[in-house]
Amino acid sequence: MKKNVVIVGGGFGGLAAAKKLSRTDFHVTLIDKRNYHLFQPLLYQVATAALSPADIAYPLRAILRGPNIEILLGHVDEINKEEKWLKTLEGNRISFDYLILACGSTYTYFNSPSWENFAPSLKNITQATEIRRKVLLAFEEAERESDPLKRNALLTFIVVGGGPTGVELAGSLAEIALYSLVKDFHNINSSDAKVILIEAGPRLLATMPDELSHESVEQLQGLGVDIRTNSKVLDVSDEGIRIGEEIIPSRTILWAAGVAAVAINKELGVELDRQGRVVVGQDCSLKNFPEIFVIGDQAHFESGPDASSLPGLAPVAMQQGRYVAKIIMREAKIKSGQRPPFNYVDKGQMATIGRSRAVAMYKGIHIKGFLAWVAWLFVHIYYLIGFRNRFSVIFQWAWTYLTYKRGARLIIEKESNLPSIEKFSHRNDAFKKS
């Protein structure tokens, strides 16, 4: 009898484990609610019209061709740790010998979930195209708006959160206004647009050294971004945002703050850390359940002299995924014995701030500007899964770089947003037969 390994989540961690277990004697089931692996670090480029969704997403079935790997589209609903099975919302019940949970994290609006209606976060492709729509529509509406106050609110773009996503979003938005759209409009000057980056803490990119934080501020200011650190958001509405006594009118607010744990964690009945992540042992497994592993953003893995958790980075998730797969394969051969602990190899950190601008650190070396940007390009292209995407992305980046144009700046209607009476279809069905 082949042993069943069930992996939940096709992100960086789950995928790394599945790849390692491909073409082995285990029967592997990968469950994800989506049919594709999403290259999350480039999602902001879809939101800012530089890339198309298909450039950063690749079908899981195309990545994992191993005959021992089954992929199931579904939402995991219930996990029974003792009897070793789980159930999906769609009605499948699956038994496991080993379970790898790699469900990532999610965003939180702290205690104000209603803010999400006015300030979407960048969590999936639907959200990314929605943000793209919002940003491009703001310019279109400003073009036909005659009231200067309303026009000003339309041309004010606010990004909440000074982590890598917030920094990258703010940089891209500033570039769109300064370069990509500058010739497109008649009644407005797109470079009049203001981009404001709001961070509650004292500095941007808090996980990086001071020096690189300062550098990112300089680079963003070079693009005209207004940076407000030590600024706590007190209210968000369709009119704008409130920080302290100040109200900033804005019609486009984007949320890149507040990482939170996924909801299933609470139902596992195990120890969670303050942020709700699952506390795991040095072999990434649950206490008393050595055949259940939790990896990546979903896990709290203590490391280092201060016993802090490893950060929520792709290399952590990928290394843990491969490590767990190896542990499982090893136990098929050696029936007993201690598991060697997981050991994280630091791969550094980086963030890009638009054209030719970036900051990076690797083993104590700090890199800034063009060189960091080239390093960023190299790493991201290298890790993009699937040759086709990699090639397409290189081509589109080269195009954007040389021409300042953004090819994917399409405003795709949300279905629910279409006017009910479409008097003018504006559609041209011709050419079909030509």
Next chain:
Amino acid sequence: MKKNVVIVGGGFGGLAAAKKLSRTDFHVTLIDKRNYHLFQPLLYQVATAALSPADIAYPLRAILRGPNIEILLGHVDEINKEEKWLKTLEGNRISFDYLILACGSTYTYFNSPSWENFAPSLKNITQATEIRRKVLLAFEEAERESDPLKRNALLTFIVVGGGPTGVELAGSLAEIALYSLVKDFHNINSSDAKVILIEAGPRLLATMPDELSHESVEQLQGLGVDIRTNSKVLDVSDEGIRIGEEIIPSRTILWAAGVAAVAINKELGVELDRQGRVVVGQDCSLKNFPEIFVIGDQAHFESGPDASSLPGLAPVAMQQGRYVAKIIMREAKIKSGQRPPFNYVDKGQMATIGRSRAVAMYKGIHIKGFLAWVAWLFVHIYYLIGFRNRFSVIFQWAWTYLTYKRGARLIIEKESNLPSIEKFSHRNDAFKKS
């Protein structure tokens, strides 16, 4: 005082007119409800996961850079022919000296509008990605379905309408099942999928000669498509479709039949033909309103010995757009005199039926198979607007052709369709800082 030309619709006709009037002494306003020109003939390739939306859509502002051209995103709501102004739903009121209506056509479900809920038509990008989602999800659901009857309904794909769109959709769907997905699944054999093409009339591609109709039938049957001519659809539901006494269970029904006029036509207070198109004179203008033109699919333009209308083809719309622009430019110089009539130069017709298969006719010459397919490729790449898209499409077609893979086979969640409680986020936010 510059004269105002207002163009409604950024399809093939409206765009051709706007381009011709670019950098002239006229002030041109192009109104469209979308910010992009859509290359409609390739929309079925987005629906069948070969291309991304950005490949076949290009921002109007990027195409029309002329300083005398203003682009307005909006829905035209009211037209006053006598006082020469129009209004948009968004509240803009625009006066015109000349008006060019190029609003295209729309789909009709005859007298059963509720069928649209079960059988989406391919009219815009939102619909195309929705169809892509539906098709790919059907395979995913079949993979986890154990009931053979339900599985059969999931693997039955029905296309209604044997015109070029229907033929192209059916061919692409058969190819997906036969080639693209064949290694993706474990529990189902994707090539067990059935594609059924239903046509009410006696033959496919009714506007083409008999010989090419027969050829298209042979080519489709070569791909395993089940063709039902003389079959009138009597009912459509979420269970399947009824033709005569027969009920065909299917979970994926696509609608490519019944072209209808846009709703504004009825409110113009002018003569319409039986299909609701606006009857125009030999100069494409409205009777008694020589400064109002209607072109492309929206118009009924009598031509030929039998005084039938010109067909709904892109070349007709483009030629009419350029013709009308010339008439307007001419009248700025010559104040009086007769307008020369519009004269259509036949550019032929073509339809593609998947890999290396197509039919085409040009000036009495009939072309079939690989040669027709190469001609189809050439014409479509040539006419794709915007260098970047053209290049990207060539690359992706080459890729699909060589590998049988379809890069854009992503199932993007509809926002309204997301489970309300997302217990498992499966998102991996890592790598952001790496």
